[in-house]
Amino acid sequence: MKKIWIGIAALVITIGAASSLQFFDLPFQTEKEPEIVEPPLLDSLANQVFLYGINVTGLNIVEGTVSKNQTLGSILAPFNVPYQIIDQIAKKSKEIFDVRGIAANKKFTVVTPADSSQAAYFIYEPNPAEYVVFNLDSIDIYKAEKPAEFRTKEAGGIINSNLSADMTGRGVTYDIIDQFADLYGWSIDFGALQKGDKYKVTYQEKVIDGVVVGVSDIQTAYFEHKGEPFYAIPFEQNGEVTFFDQNGDSFKKAFLRDPLKYSRISSRYSLKRFHPVQKRYKAHLGTDYAAPTGTEIRSVGEGTVTDARYTSANGNYVKIKHNGTYTTQYLHMSKIAKGI
Template identity: 45%
Template sequence: MKNYIYILTFLSTIGNFQSCSTPSTEKEEIVIIDTVEVEIDSSAYIYAINVDSMTVEQNVVKRNQSLADILTASNVEYKEIFKLANNAKPVFDVRRLKVGKDYTLLFTNDSISKLNYFIYQEDPINYVVFDLIDSCNVYRGEKPVEIVKKEVASDIQLSLYQSLIDLDESPALVNELADVFAWQIDFFHIQKGDAFKVVFYEKEVDGTVVGIDHIEAALFTHQGKDYYAFDYNYNGKKEYFDEFGNSLRKEFLKAPLHFSRISSSFSRKRFHPVQKRYKAHLGTDYAAPIGTPIHSVGDGEIVAAQYSKYNGNYVKVRHNSVYTTQYLHMSKIKKGIRRGVKIKQGDIIGYVGKTGLATGAHLCYRFWKNGKQVDPRRQEIPSSDPLPDSVVQEYQEIIMPIKLELDKVDLITSN
């Protein structure tokens, strides 16, 4: 790709350039003579700065290392560091340099080797530039992001995560797929032989994948049943629908946690590990690290948020006159979660722990229907409203070529 820069040839009444610490107070009179289009080498640019005549050093922030530590090691005076920190306040808190984050130093390529720029990379896309040339200016920038369309398909032998990793795909795609099918698929009960196909758009920076832009369409085959999902914007709201225009969103999520394993399925009889006797286990246990966020499976009102000897820290949610859910053994209840508080589906209500009668870190999830405790995985949960009939025909015309593309994606069979 060719890049061009427009160079202005001009005359100026003042010829000397001012440093960071000594900003000019005089006015320059500039007279433009001509404009020339020049092809440039984009490889000579880093963070939109021409580094052709500079020395580039790259490093990572070390433990207990501050901005002052980095800059003083590059012979920057304290008065300039103070000015940079002060100028940065509206843009970036210099006290928030994080261990392991990348930074770049740009020096003059001469015997003096003076530092011109310090660039802190907040994440793969966003960065902060500390300009020591232009009056200690501090500003934010973003690396160009390329959106790349991809297709992937595979059967599952061990887990969805492992299948995607084996295909050299980003783990972020696992999260996106789980979010799309959060109401249809119990990802804690994926079976060998389940399969998926996905058409999606990936974010790339400098040729490296940095995230998933969105999933356009997906097909997940679980326990012999096909589940389709198509991205569709209805009334200004992005949502996923099946091939018939039914919303994938339901009244309850399939599970209150993301990506853990179920350690004890719902059972009327289970050997209790603490009480050393067989008793009904009217709940589903999810083994997960302490501190893992717990999400309410549906909209509702908090009817209990407290501690008890056996349940430990727990939260109980009444969703409507039919359904109630309960979440036990939390390490802590989220701040603000108390009796009478209204919550939305997916809201965090607490964190996994092992309080009360528990041998290890896990969540015990309980589900009531009409006052009777039942297995949530066996319940037929109501769906959200489908697309209106007046829209369905247009919707199906839009998704038809996408569905054909999805169906044609070759399924890779794992060894």
């Protein structure tokens, strides 16, 4: 008993010198694993800042707009990026985004560490929907899309002047107007629209940062011409959407009625028209469309280009063979597109 008491006393004296444990607790305590307490995160996820998918918490951000004749080198020079790095970036980025395409009035962002004057990232926005990230440290380049919101848009109204003016007045884009024209181009003569005709169309808008950057194809459409309704009902098969009317007939016909976006018809097809230059009556075997210079001209149907050149009688013209029966010609154009 004496030896045991001495041993315990020695243990108490030793521990007592280094801690405040009570003497009577010692014989009954078991050794515990040390408790690991995680230190608080310096920056919780709620406090972190992300820009273009990059964690920019605590970094310096400079946003700007490209000036006229400004290049990648002149943009990055004030941010102490060595010429060698700019050269490497320019060479490596050609397949993803050629930096020679940097244009005036486009937005860019430069990210610089708080403890350095040399930029770490350069981000360029070629359009409202995309951005290109240049990692100036790893010489890595990639392109990405901004997060987008898709919302259904519905527009309709009564024609007071013409379809194009009334639709644009209600915020409908030219892409949708063009699709609407193609959809109804065979069923309705847009040159003979009447005041009071009605239309309705639904589609989706692609919105980024509160700005509409694109539209989907038409989802549903309706047109009432001279009191007669024309419903466009979509049906999807094998990934392709085809529109049918209320009688189950397909809207897709052999030819479009008009090869242009909406324009004034200056002279119609006639077997006896008074020629404005020759001052005599003669056949006018075509339809003349008045449109601004540069207006896109579309073939009224699929076919093969058999001639595309200039002649004194036709001006710039293109001739298209559609099948064994039909051939169409497009005359007096301001120019012929490349590759035809």
